[in-house]
Amino acid sequence: MSDTITKRQRQRAGGRYGAVGRALGELDDRLGVARGGRTFLDKIFPDHWSFMLGEIALYSFVILLATGVFLALYYVPSSTIVTYHGSYLPLDGMQMTQAYQSSVNLSFAVRAGLLMRQMHHWAADIFIGSMVVHMARVFFTGAFRKPRELNWTIGVTLLTLAIVNGFLGYSLPDDLVSGTGIRIAYSIILSVPLVGTYLAFWVFGGNYPGTVILERFFILHVLVVPGIMLALVTLHLVLLVRQKHTQFPGEGRTEDNVVGSPMFPVFMAKTTGFLFIVAGVTAAMGAFFQINPIWQFGPYDAARISYAVQPDWYMGFLDGALRIFPAWQFHGFGHTIPLEVTIPAVIFPGLVFGLAYAWPALERRVTGDHAMHNLLDRPSDRPKRTAAGVAVLALVSMLFIASSTDVIANYFKVSLNTVLWTMRILVLISPFVAYPIAYKIAKELHETKGAGRRKVTNVVTRTESGEYVAVPAPAYVDDVREELEPTPVPVFIEETEPTGEDDASGGVRVVERD
Amino acid sequence: MRPVNTLRHLARYALAVAAIGAPLAWALPAHAANGPVYQTSRHNAGTPNSDVVTKKNGQITSYGDSAITYNVPSPALAALGQALYLQNCASCHGTEANGVPAAGTTGAFPNLVGLGPATIDFWIESGRMPAADPRAVQAPRRLPRLTHDQALAIAAWINSLSPSYPAIPTVNVKSANVAQGAALFALNCAACHTIEGDGDALARSTFAPSLRNIPATQVAEAIRTGPGNMPRFTGNLSDYQVADIVKYVTTEIQHPRNPGGLGLGGLGPVAEGFVALLVGVAVLALVGFWVGERQ
Missing domain, CATH: 1.20.810.10 (Cytochrome Bc1 Complex; Chain C)
Structure with missing residues (x-):
C-alpha cells in the first residue's frame, strides 16, 4: 500500500460528475446557471x-x-x-x-x-x-x-x-x-x-x-x-x-x-x-x-x-x-x-x-x-379554419405558378396568352373552389370514427396443419403511451431551503440572493 | 319580410354584383377578330454594314470582312433545284416561287423571289420547310427533309429568278472573340432567346426557339435574314460582330460550363425552386419525420 492517490480515488474525490461537475459548480457559484440550466435541460419536447x-x-x-x-x-x-x-x-x-x-x-x-x-x-x-x-x-x-x-x-x-x-x-x-x-x-x-x-x-x-x-x-x-x-x-x-x-x-x-x-x-x-x-x-x-x-x-x-x-x-x-x-x-x-x-x-x-x-x-x-x-x-377538428387556410394557400400557390407563365407556355407548347388567361381565372376561382373542398374533407374526417389513428394490422400466419390464423399485431409504440414516472433530477448543488424570514422593513424590499 | 328590408337586400346584392362585375368587365377585353399575320413576307433588303463589297459574276461574295464569307450556290444547280422545288415547295409557294399557288390565293404564303440564298437555305436546312403544318403560327425546327446539297440547289434556282443577297455565310469562328460575342448576345439576343439560350414563349403561340443545337451557319443565317418574328440584324452588326455572336452561341451557349453541378436545364429559378422545395425541404421533412418520431 502506497500513499499515492490512484486515478480512481481522484475521480471519486471529484464527486459523481467529475471535472465537468466541478466546472459547472464553479460556474453556478458565480452565475447561478443551475436553475436555468435545469429548466432548459429538463424541457420536454413532444415526440x-x-x-x-x-x-x-x-x-x-x-x-x-x-x-x-x-x-x-x-x-x-x-x-x-x-x-x-x-x-x-x-x-x-x-x-x-x-x-x-x-x-x-x-x-x-x-x-x-x-x-x-x-x-x-x-x-x-x-x-x-x-x-x-x-x-x-x-x-x-x-x-x-x-x-x-x-x-x-x-x-x-x-x-x-x-x-x-x-x-x-x-x-x-x-x-x-x-x-x-x-x-x-x-x-x-x-x-x-x-x-x-x-x-x-x-x-x-x-x-x-x-x-x-x-x-x-x-x-x-x-x-x-x-x-x-x-x-x-x-x-x-x-x-x-x-x-x-x-x-x-x-x-x-x-x-x-x-x-x-x-x-x-x-x-x-x-x-x-x-x-x-x-x-x-x-x-x-x-x-x-x-x-x-x-x-x-x-x-x-x-x-x-x-x-x-x-x-x-x-x-x-x-x-x-x-x-x-x-x-x-x-x-x-x-x-x-x-x-x-x-x-x-x-x-x-x-x-x-x-x-x-x-x-x-x-x-x-x-x-x-x-x-x-x-x-x-387536428386540422379536421376545425373545418372552417382549415378551409380558410387552404383557400389562402391555393390563391398564393396559383400566383406562384403564374410567375412561370412563359416557361409553362414554352414547355407545353401553348399560347402564352392562353396561359395568362388561364392563370387569371384560376387565381380568381381557386380559393372559392379550395374552400368548400377542404371544408367538406375536414368535416367528413372529423365525423369518421378512428380517422387519423393507425389501424391495427393483423398478422396472418399458416399453421403446420395448413390452417390460417389472423392475430392482431403488437401495438405501435405510439398507440400505448404510458406516462412515465418522473425521473429524479441529478443534483449538482445543494439547494438551501428558503428560511421564510420576512424582514422587510421601512418600505425597503429585500430580495434574497440565490 | 318588410319591404324596407327587401329593398335593402336588393341594393346590397346589386352593389355586390357591381363590385365584382365591373372589374371583370374591365379586365376582359374584346379580342380583335382578325389576328395579325406573323409569317414575314417582306422582301429581304438587308445590307450588311461594309464599305468593301466583293462581287463575282455580278453576285456579292463578301462584304469585305474576313470573318464571314458569303457564297452564292452554283447556278449550275438551278435545273436540279427547280425540279426539287416543284416537288417540295410549289404546292404552297407556287410554281413561280411568288407565293401564289393558285388563282385567288395571293398573300396566303410568302413570296420567295428576291429573298436571297441564305433565307432559303436556313428554312430548308433547319427542317422548318417543307412545313409540316402550313397553317401553324410558327414552323418548329425539325429534322431536315432535304439534304444540304438539295437545299443549295433550291436556293440556286430561286436565286436565279432574281439574284439577291445575303448569300450563304461561312463563319470563320477561329478568329472571333467570344467575350465580345457574349456582350453582343446579352444586348441583342437574350431579350427573346433568354440569356442561357433556351428560348421561350412569345405572344400568341409564337416562340423564340432554343439555340442549343444549331450549327454555326444557321445561326449566322438567322441573324442576317431574320426568320419569322426575329429582327433582321444587318446594318447594326458587322460581320466581325456576327462571327463573335456565332462563336459565343456555338461554344458557351451550346456547351455551358456548369462547374456548380447539374445545370438544371438552364431554367433558372423555376427549376431551382422545384429542387429547393421538392428535394431540399421535402427530404429534410422526411428526415424530420424519421428523427422526430423516434423515442
Missing part, C-alpha cells in the same frame, strides 16, 4: 415529427449565417466599374461593377467559394420553404392560439424579413438577372401612391440605378436584417421554452402537462443529429445542383435584359401577381397611379401578411374563444 419542421428553418438559418460570413470576406459591395480579366474567358475584357467581378471571382478563384455560394443560396431557399411549412403546421393545428399569439406574430415577422433579405441577397451579385429584379423593385416602390417617387429616390439615393444601391443593400443584407432576425429567433425560442410546447391530444396528455422526451439527453441527441443532416443535405445540394450561375448571365446593364427571368421561389407569388394583373392605370389630379403595379405588388402582399398578423385576433373574435390552449387541434 411528433411535425415539431421538427421549424428546426429545419432554425438550422438553415445557422448555415446561412456561417456561409454568409465566408461570402462577406470576398464580396466587394461596390458599384465602381472595373474591367474583368479573370479566369472565365467569355467575360474577359468586359466592363462590370466590382460587385459582379468579386462575385465571379469568388465563384472561380476562391477555394470552396462556389460551394459556399451555392450552399448559401440553397440554404436560403430551404430556409424560407421550411418556414412556410412550419407556419402551415402551426396554423392548421391551432398552435397560434392563446397564449402563443406573440410568438405567431414574431414568426410572421421573421418570414417577412426572410423574404426581404432573400431578395436583398439575390440582388447583390449585380448580374443581369438580379439587376432586372432591382429594376422591378424600383418600379414597385415608385408605384406607391403619392409618396412613391420620394420613397424610391430616398432608397436609391436618386434616380435608377444610381451608384449606392448595392452598398445599401449589402449593409441591410449582412447586418441590419440578419441582426433583427437573430434577435427575433432568440425571442421566438425563449418564448417557446417559457410557454412550453404544445402537444397533440393523446393518452395522458392534458392542457396542463407536456408529454415527450426531455431536452437532455434524448432531444439534444436528436436535434444535434438533425443539425448535421440539414447541413449535410445543404452541402450536398451545393455540391451537386448548380444554382444561379451568374457567370452565364453576365454583368447587369440597364440596356440589357434577358427573357424568362423569374425571382427566387419565395418572391414567385409577387411576380405572378404582377404578371397576370391587367394593365390598369389611374390618371387624375395631376398624378398617375399605376394600379397594375400598386395593387398586385403593394396592396396584395400587404393584405396577405396583414391577414396572417391579424388571424389569431380574428379567430378569437369569431369563435369567442379566449381560453388557454396547450393541446393542439
Whole structure:
C-alpha cells in the first residue's frame, strides 16, 4: 500500500460528475446557471415529427449565417466599374461593377467559394420553404392560439424579413438577372401612391440605378436584417421554452402537462443529429445542383435584359401577381397611379401578411374563444379554419405558378396568352373552389370514427396443419403511451431551503440572493 | 319580410354584383377578330454594314470582312433545284416561287423571289420547310427533309429568278472573340432567346426557339435574314460582330460550363425552386419525420 492517490480515488474525490461537475459548480457559484440550466435541460419536447419542421428553418438559418460570413470576406459591395480579366474567358475584357467581378471571382478563384455560394443560396431557399411549412403546421393545428399569439406574430415577422433579405441577397451579385429584379423593385416602390417617387429616390439615393444601391443593400443584407432576425429567433425560442410546447391530444396528455422526451439527453441527441443532416443535405445540394450561375448571365446593364427571368421561389407569388394583373392605370389630379403595379405588388402582399398578423385576433373574435390552449387541434377538428387556410394557400400557390407563365407556355407548347388567361381565372376561382373542398374533407374526417389513428394490422400466419390464423399485431409504440414516472433530477448543488424570514422593513424590499 | 328590408337586400346584392362585375368587365377585353399575320413576307433588303463589297459574276461574295464569307450556290444547280422545288415547295409557294399557288390565293404564303440564298437555305436546312403544318403560327425546327446539297440547289434556282443577297455565310469562328460575342448576345439576343439560350414563349403561340443545337451557319443565317418574328440584324452588326455572336452561341451557349453541378436545364429559378422545395425541404421533412418520431 502506497500513499499515492490512484486515478480512481481522484475521480471519486471529484464527486459523481467529475471535472465537468466541478466546472459547472464553479460556474453556478458565480452565475447561478443551475436553475436555468435545469429548466432548459429538463424541457420536454413532444415526440411528433411535425415539431421538427421549424428546426429545419432554425438550422438553415445557422448555415446561412456561417456561409454568409465566408461570402462577406470576398464580396466587394461596390458599384465602381472595373474591367474583368479573370479566369472565365467569355467575360474577359468586359466592363462590370466590382460587385459582379468579386462575385465571379469568388465563384472561380476562391477555394470552396462556389460551394459556399451555392450552399448559401440553397440554404436560403430551404430556409424560407421550411418556414412556410412550419407556419402551415402551426396554423392548421391551432398552435397560434392563446397564449402563443406573440410568438405567431414574431414568426410572421421573421418570414417577412426572410423574404426581404432573400431578395436583398439575390440582388447583390449585380448580374443581369438580379439587376432586372432591382429594376422591378424600383418600379414597385415608385408605384406607391403619392409618396412613391420620394420613397424610391430616398432608397436609391436618386434616380435608377444610381451608384449606392448595392452598398445599401449589402449593409441591410449582412447586418441590419440578419441582426433583427437573430434577435427575433432568440425571442421566438425563449418564448417557446417559457410557454412550453404544445402537444397533440393523446393518452395522458392534458392542457396542463407536456408529454415527450426531455431536452437532455434524448432531444439534444436528436436535434444535434438533425443539425448535421440539414447541413449535410445543404452541402450536398451545393455540391451537386448548380444554382444561379451568374457567370452565364453576365454583368447587369440597364440596356440589357434577358427573357424568362423569374425571382427566387419565395418572391414567385409577387411576380405572378404582377404578371397576370391587367394593365390598369389611374390618371387624375395631376398624378398617375399605376394600379397594375400598386395593387398586385403593394396592396396584395400587404393584405396577405396583414391577414396572417391579424388571424389569431380574428379567430378569437369569431369563435369567442379566449381560453388557454396547450393541446393542439387536428386540422379536421376545425373545418372552417382549415378551409380558410387552404383557400389562402391555393390563391398564393396559383400566383406562384403564374410567375412561370412563359416557361409553362414554352414547355407545353401553348399560347402564352392562353396561359395568362388561364392563370387569371384560376387565381380568381381557386380559393372559392379550395374552400368548400377542404371544408367538406375536414368535416367528413372529423365525423369518421378512428380517422387519423393507425389501424391495427393483423398478422396472418399458416399453421403446420395448413390452417390460417389472423392475430392482431403488437401495438405501435405510439398507440400505448404510458406516462412515465418522473425521473429524479441529478443534483449538482445543494439547494438551501428558503428560511421564510420576512424582514422587510421601512418600505425597503429585500430580495434574497440565490 | 318588410319591404324596407327587401329593398335593402336588393341594393346590397346589386352593389355586390357591381363590385365584382365591373372589374371583370374591365379586365376582359374584346379580342380583335382578325389576328395579325406573323409569317414575314417582306422582301429581304438587308445590307450588311461594309464599305468593301466583293462581287463575282455580278453576285456579292463578301462584304469585305474576313470573318464571314458569303457564297452564292452554283447556278449550275438551278435545273436540279427547280425540279426539287416543284416537288417540295410549289404546292404552297407556287410554281413561280411568288407565293401564289393558285388563282385567288395571293398573300396566303410568302413570296420567295428576291429573298436571297441564305433565307432559303436556313428554312430548308433547319427542317422548318417543307412545313409540316402550313397553317401553324410558327414552323418548329425539325429534322431536315432535304439534304444540304438539295437545299443549295433550291436556293440556286430561286436565286436565279432574281439574284439577291445575303448569300450563304461561312463563319470563320477561329478568329472571333467570344467575350465580345457574349456582350453582343446579352444586348441583342437574350431579350427573346433568354440569356442561357433556351428560348421561350412569345405572344400568341409564337416562340423564340432554343439555340442549343444549331450549327454555326444557321445561326449566322438567322441573324442576317431574320426568320419569322426575329429582327433582321444587318446594318447594326458587322460581320466581325456576327462571327463573335456565332462563336459565343456555338461554344458557351451550346456547351455551358456548369462547374456548380447539374445545370438544371438552364431554367433558372423555376427549376431551382422545384429542387429547393421538392428535394431540399421535402427530404429534410422526411428526415424530420424519421428523427422526430423516434423515442
